[in-house]
Amino acid sequence: MREISYARAGMEAVTEEMNRDPKTIHLATDAPPAMVEEFGAARVRATPIAENAFSGIAIGAAGSGYRPIVNWSMVTFSFVAMDQIVNQASKIHYMFGGQQTFPIVFRSSVGGGTNLAAQHSQSPYSMFMNLAGLKMILPSTPYDMKGLLKSAIRDNNPVLSFESTRLMGVKGEVPEDDYTIPLGVADVKRTGSDITVVALAWLVHEALAAAEVMEKEGVSVEVVDPRTLYPMDNDTIRASVQKTGRLVIADEAGPTAGASAEIAALVTEDATTFAAMKAPLCRVCALQVPIPYSPGLEDHVFPNRHRIIAGIREVMSAG
Amino acid sequence: MSASPELQREMLRQMQTIRRFEERASDDYQSGAIYGVVHCYIGEEAVAVGVCSALKDGDQIISNHRGHGHCIAKGADLNRMMAELYGREDGFCKGKGGSMHIADFSIGMLGANGIVGGGLSIITGAGLAAQMDGDGGVAVGFFGDGASNAGSFHESLNIAASWKLPVIYVCEHNSWAANTAATMTHGAADVAGRAAGYGMPGIVVDGNDVVAVYDAATQAIARARAGEGPTLLECKTYRHRNHTERPGAVDPRPASEIAAWVARDPIPMLLEQLKQQQGQFSDAEFQAMDDEILAQIEASVAFAEASPFPAPESALDDVFAD
Secondary structure (H helix, E strand, O other): OOEEEHHHHHHHHHHHHHHHOOOEEEEEOOOOHHHHHHHOOOOEEEOOOOHHHHHHHHHHHHOOOOEEEEEEEEHHHHHHHHHHHHHHHOOHHHHOOOOOOOOEEEEEEEOOOOOOOOOOOOOOHHHHHOOOOOEEEOOOOHHHHHHHHHHHHHOOOEEEEEEEHHHOOOEEEOOOOOOOOOOOOOEEEEOOOOEEEEEOOHHHHHHHHHHHHHHHOOOOEEEEEOOEEEOOOHHHHHHHHHHHOOEEEEEOOOOOOOHHHHHHHHHHOOHHHHHHOOOOOEEEEOOOOOOOOOHHHHHHHOOOHHHHHHHHHHHHHHO | OOOOHHHHHHHHHHHHHHHHHHHHHHHHHHHOOOOOOOOOOOOOHHHHHHHHOOOOOOOEEEOOOOOHHHHHHHOOOHHHHHHHHOOOOOOOOOOOOOHHHOOEHHHOEOOOOOOOOOOHHHHHHHHHHHHHHOOOOOEEEEEEOOHHHOHHHHHHHHHHHHOOOOEEEEEEEOOEEOOEEHHHHOOOOOOHHHHHHHOOOEEEEEOOOHHHHHHHHHHHHHHHHOOOOOEEEEEEOOOOOOOOOOOOOOOOOOHHHHHHHHOOOHHHHHHHHHHHOOOOOOHHHHHHHHHHHHHHHHHHHHHHHHOOOOOHHHHHOOOOOO
16 A cells, blocks of 8 residues: 655645535645645635634634635644634534534644744643533544544534644555544554553554563553544543553643543543553653753653653553 | 615614613513623614615624624524523523524524624634625624724734625724723724725714614625625714623713713614604604514513423533534
């Protein structure tokens, strides 16, 4: 099968869906020339650097029969549009009693590892998970990116697509044919029997590398990738922990009230899963600081395969 | 072409309907049948009615926190409006929105909004959709002088002008942003003056003169339908009531200012105009019109009271669309 990059997979998902549905439109602060050529300047809009307005414009267009794809570029810029995301998009279907649907995708990159310092190295998805009314995807492979993003574009709700900065150039197998991956379905990226690592985005790859190392030490690691943060696939995560009895959660965001905290809660509040646990779980997350610039500082703050290995060893030794 | 006598009578009927609806909403809020908060549109009726009378079916509007008047002017059913205020199952939002989120998407009323300035970009998006549909539809955003100081106002008007979107931005300049005077927050007396900076016409009109509003809106709408882009239409008006109907809230506005504007109440002003047009209207006819309106309001309350409260577990419905 052909291999394409994570970034390319995202682009293919957008262009294929724009071909599939003439009601899709694209809003971003720059209009990719190839897309303008293919779909025209009416559907591929270069906006002013005014995230609040173009995010709201997407809501209005969605409520009027269009299917906007907004690219904030970096998640940093979503904060400029926070009123439109939090007060409007997440609530607009509910507070008007479901009178109208608002199919919108908001794309943005998350995570660090590229020395972009505090503002441009954020992973704030849990802020949005805490709202009701937004779906969100966080793909870890080109295959997942394309399949999930297509589902997001076809979904009749606002969907946030969080895309890992570190993975943009990573290649993987992606079929030529049309396919989708349903939202809310986790993927077991590696099966194992001794311990579960639930990892997000880039850390899925780090967890797989850690699993290779641990296998040589006789520890069988299962790696679960939720892929969708809302709705979260509780069943797959719980089933894995019920099987292995041990859990490490790896996330590029800080731990406090993060997706990792949500995963920890959904595992431990389930009686069957809790009863199957042989040791306390361990979270391997970024340190709870803004992300620093200098390479040594940044490396110190982010989790990686070595810290996942340390976490696995800690849990294995605890029971 | 200005409003015919027939249209003026219809506008009078709509303005009086808003007036009576708001009076009842306030009463029922005070008595506890309506919850949360109510912002009355009394005194500003000529703006919503003048603008919406110039619209066609299929055109879209968005409102702010003071949304009942816009909803009625766009043609929403009073029964379902009152049921929503009463928090009932048959309300437009099935009891999930209330006064501040009153909406009827089926007639192009995209909702009241609790965030000042929050609807401006959304209606700009509706304008984008209308432009792309290419069938001459327009979008109208109603907002106050307070919202004109929010970033969303600047961002939205700039984009609408850049893209020549068919949007009419209707500033209901009532001189008070909640409890703060516009004189303390605006460097210029007219919001419309800002339009030049965006590259669109900015027009100031007497917002208590419904015919003047209608005429100005008609021109702006024609311009938008012709693909010539947006207009900022500033309507000078005043709310007779305090910012909200909350009991005990202090009204900071000078009594003399309120009195001066009440003396220019848009409803008697229009009634007087109609009476002066020989043979067009009489006090008796107005009385009959008002009786009819009061009966409609009474019926809407009966409808609301008869509608059940939503089942508590329906709180879980409609978070997501299918």
